[in-house]
Amino acid sequence: MSTAEPIAAGPVSVDFRTLVGLREGTDPAEWGRIRSFQLQAGRQFALFLLGANLLAATVMVMLFAKSLPMWLLGGWGVATAAVAIAVAIRRRRTEHRDGSHAALSELRGTALEGIALAAVWSVPPTLFAGVGTGGAFVVWMVLSVLMTAVAVALAPLALSSILFLGGVGGVAAGKLALAGAYPASGATLLFTSLLMLGCVTRARALVLIRAGQIALAERDETVSLLLREFEDTGADWLWETDAARRIIKASPRFAFACGLDPVSINGKAFLEVLAGPSWESGNFAAGLRDLAEKMKGRESFRDLRLPVHVEGEERWWEIAASPRYDERGAFCGFRGVGSDVTEQRASADKINRMARYDTLTGLPNRLMVNETLARAMLEAEKWSGRCAFMMIDLDRFKAVNDTLGHPVGDRLLSRVSERLAQLMGENELCGRLGGDEFAVVVRDAADPEKVHRLAQRIIESLSRSYEVDQHTLYIGASVGLAFGPRDGRTAEMLIRSADLALYRSKDAGGGKFHIYEPQLHVEAEERRRLEVALRTAVEQGQMHLAYQPVVDATSTKLTGFEALLRWVHPEYGPISPAKFVPLAEEARLIAPIGEWVLRTACREAANWPSDVRVAVNVSPDQLHDPNFVAVVASALANSGLTADRLELEVTESVFMREGTGAVRVLERILDLGVRLSLDDFGTGYSSLGYLSRTRFSSIKIDRSFVQGASKGVREAIAIIRAVVALAKSLGMATTAEGVETEAEHQMVQELGCSKVQGYYFGRPLPVDEARNLANQRRWNDAAAA
Template sequence: MPLKGFLSGKIGSGSRGASSAMSDTEKLAMLDELEQSGLGWFWACDRDGNVTYLSAAIAERINVPLGELLGQPLASVFVSTDSDGRTKSLSLKLGAHKAFSGFAVRSEKRPDGPVLRLSGQPVFNGSKYAGFRGTGADISDEFHREEETQRLAKFDSLTGLSNRHRMKQQIESTITAFKAAKRNCAVMMLDLDKFKHVNDTLGHAAGDELLKQVADRLKRSIEVECEIGRLGGDEFQIMIPDMDDRGELGEIAMRVITMLKQPYSTEEGRCVIGASVGIAIAPHDGVNADDVVRSADLALYAAKNGGRGQFRFFSGELENEALFRRRLEENLGLAVQDEQLFLKYEPIVSAEDQTVRALEAHICWMHDQRGEIDEEEFASILDGSSQVIEVGTWAIRQACQHAAEWPETVRVAVNVPVPLFAADGFVDAVSEALSDADLPPNRLELEISEAVFFGDTNVVDRTLAQLFKMGVRLTLDEFGSGYSSLAYLRRAPFDAIKIDEALVSEAQAHDSNELGLIKAIVALAGALEMDTIANGIESTELFDQLKACGVKRMEGPIYSDPVSRETVETELIGDTWKIEPSGDRLKRARRRTVFRKIQVIHDDHSYEVTLRNLSKTGALIQGLAEVPKGTQFVVDLGGGQLAVATVIRSNGDTQGLEFEQSLVEDGSGGLCTRNRVSPYALASAGAPLMALDPGDYKGMTGGLLGQGGSVPQFGYAPPSKYEAA
């Protein structure tokens, strides 16, 4: 259709007055100029929706020859930009024979081309529908701005991952839908360890770059379908639908932790961080999104408190554990006043002759309810506490008093938290501690982290100079974890460099590059006449490698775990203490009580027994009399954890069980079943949601138990035979 025909349908009944003086030729010329300017385009289609007119400028704009467009259905020439891909929307609008405006489309042949906005009005010959006439405009810039605005509303601008709002929506909608379908969904909460240290030492630009690299590693490390989000700061969240296998989830969590602790390179420097992961699974750990996320949060809290760099599954006792933990933090001040804190000492040994040269002080807490809180857990409680200055000062005073009783050849090392170093009166407190204990200053080593250098430069330099003048030995702690600037070593009178434990661990896993870096640190220290210390050493292989690199002093489980003051004094009676390195001394895992009551089910009866021993492949139970070999039990470990087991040994009231499916690590030194019985299945069978109680289970379905109505086959052994064991 020529433009004249288009106009006849559009303005054929033009208005009276001044405009009527304009000829059709002038009108055509004006509209032609408008088309060519790109400010407005025109289109028309017949009653069947086929294009009868299209401004040449539109064809040129979408880079498709005009001849290929005329006569084609308008709905196949242009498709909706709707994210749902509803390409028939334009057909529906034309078929409704009603005016429309502001409809965003793209070229079907050039989907990566410009975005156009179409408006149209139906044309009638009398009462008979004759087609559409309309206009178009290029709105690409506006569309992309709106698209970016919408994207920013859903995705994190720094990492490109889903943001907090989108993750909340995704988890809520998924778990709601899965609840009706009785499907599982896992949620992981992830927090970076030592990220604040990177921000403090390398600056926020490096922190931002690190977060981008973390996001990339997360996407690469999780190979199953999932949604990954950054909630803000250094906190991330992962949703994995249709997964409740805790063996697989634990493997994913460890893969994430392992990948994230590999060294990072930024323009500002090299850094090493870690990660802790908390895992919860719907519906076992919550049947709605808020409950599941809260459970994952509690699991993350437990993972961080357990020493960081680990994962933890949610379990029912974590809530009480978290509440007790908060009480511990609140009661820390009283612990100092009531003299509940005490020191243990970890030997720092000469790599050359295996003589103990120093003892590093670790703070522990003898709690009246909890018992001994070891150095790792106490450090996590103290971190960020308002009591850190008071506790740190106390530790220096105690360490000096103890060291005064040791041979002169042995020094004491104390870690100095950044807030304590920056506190008014710190130098005076050190001087007073030495004076009161009558300890020569050179027998006190203060371990200071790089983070202190990001305080007031004048204050830092003045404090270090005063300590040096006093004669105290200074160690630069955690070297290699952050900026590790040579400027620190030029500015400060350090006597030793302590290589970061994470760097030592990496040397064991990837010895080529990391050992090269350690050699460089040793060479640097040698040039500056400083000692080098490596800690966290567990294997003889790593010991030999570090010794070959020239590391002078070492500490870690290969020598000894932290020991009591009494043990130190006993070992130092002969003035020297030598310890031969041994790879048999593995770092002690946290001991978890296994001696507890559980239920075992046979046929349709449940029996209470004592669980004496638990391994991945089996268990030792006590309490039932004369159970024959080959008997099958369903072992209820609590929380829907049911394990099918066969009796392979039986002696009086004690039975050895072999599990049909091995247990898996629970992330905290314990064991758990791969899968749990769904709360929905337990509820439908008439059982409690959280655990199975003693009683009749003939209503249970799923083939776990036999038919009801039988008599219990096993009697209980006399309590005296096993409860006293």
């Protein structure tokens, strides 16, 4: 039943319009059954209603036989009998039975019966009441008895009875009022109203009774279904004990669950049966002790789980029970239910394990690591001790994934987890946080040096070679270490501290562990503020370009400029590119910044002489975007700069991510006529394979080699000579970076470098100075000017 229209048990009400059939109930299905009951009740009173009408009509005819014309009295009597018989036949023909459904229109149709009866019985008060000295009294007496009978017979059909009573009573009261008998008219209206009210009240009571019966029947049916299911499934069983907690009336299913005979089990102590072999030893499970306490205290209980040994096998039961009392209130035992939940418990354990263990490595996952760390923090606080947390990130793992694929990467992670698990003792828990990130919780870190040694062993172990699918793989590990509660009062704070320490280890080149220091938090906050400022700088155009000259090593003739990005913050002042460029790459801002640099440099270079080029540094992230070719083409077209005057500088890191399309992007850029330069060659892997993959026009030698060679470092000199020889053999030019003195210029010239760049020939210049220098054509001429 709807809560908006309750008609079940309790102090409730039924809407009048729904009761009489003027509108549908909020639960059409249930109201259909109630309407069927109303029509069925009307059918049962059909003969009684017919008899009352015929008897009243006969009495009326007999009383007025000598006072009225026979044709009038007989015609009315025949009409009344015909209507009464028609109504009775209509009621008796209804096919509704208890439990069936009736449409709303069927209940509304009973209104015609009430109107028809009211029409024929409105004749006596209109035509007969004025006959003789007591005609009005006689008519009213007959009608009052008839109206009372109809109110009883038609009460289930409230709409029909209301129309009949209202029609007849209204006509009678009106007739009396016209005759000047106002008290009698009022009394008639009062009597009619009371009958109508009684009719509606009785109809409502019948509906409420029927609704309660329907609700009870539904509950009985539900209980029967549950009991049938209970009996059919065989999964649960009933049990009962007496006041001494001995089993009585043991059901066969309960006995079978206990592995005992249904006859011999009666009279046994309930706890003894459940305890099994442990009854003699007294080594009871905690669940059995809880059960004993509940039964001793005569308390109700439910969902109590305990292990039970049945025929040498451990099973898990879940039981519930309530105490029983006799009619005098005396305790007479327990009655309850039980079920075997061994399989459910196994499934729950499996789900719990899946929720707390990583499916790939079998190590605890992030959830279990966090829970273990939280418990370790509580223990450390309780005993004034220390715990520790390590964040571990694999070095160069992404290169394995990109080059050999994720299946090999997954198997490598499994090998890593095996090595980590071998390093853990009872005091440590190692888990995988996700990807190539792992973590270690040290529950008792009272000896910091021991924790440091563990971190170093982790790095050394993970840095050894791996044999995976006939591949020999080398990776490493970086570790961030934090101690609680010194570095964090909560698990979240300690994880954050270890993460900051890990960030420092990665910045230092990897293969190291760092311990959290408060300064790391300061630096992290500085990075956060700097990122916010960087986004504002991009939006508000706070950046500008400076141009550093590149000259011919022999003639010192200006050959071009390298466009360098500069940022002067209104509050922080000049910010180094070494600080904000990596931040821009992390924040995914390098693409819009790089596009702005490219378009700005091309527009400016278009104002220079036609033999002066511009070099623009390109981030690997830009080259891994296939749309970057369209950006380059657009920048050239919009500026009017010819493609051969644009040189894009890339680093070896572009080639470290296989399968990303960077080489294809470079080839399409070369097809536009743009020149490529390999920057910082010699500082990374320096693989000759990179030079063979793409048609570079020049190689830039890093300033560290130039400075080392100027100091007489033999390795630096040898590297420069090797790079120059390699470049010449491949038809490439070489540009020496960081030349700051005349001696360094002479040295790189003697070593065979084609071009030179550095402070000796000019610092990065503002755009106006760079434009003036370009128009003077030669460095010497500019210097003289």
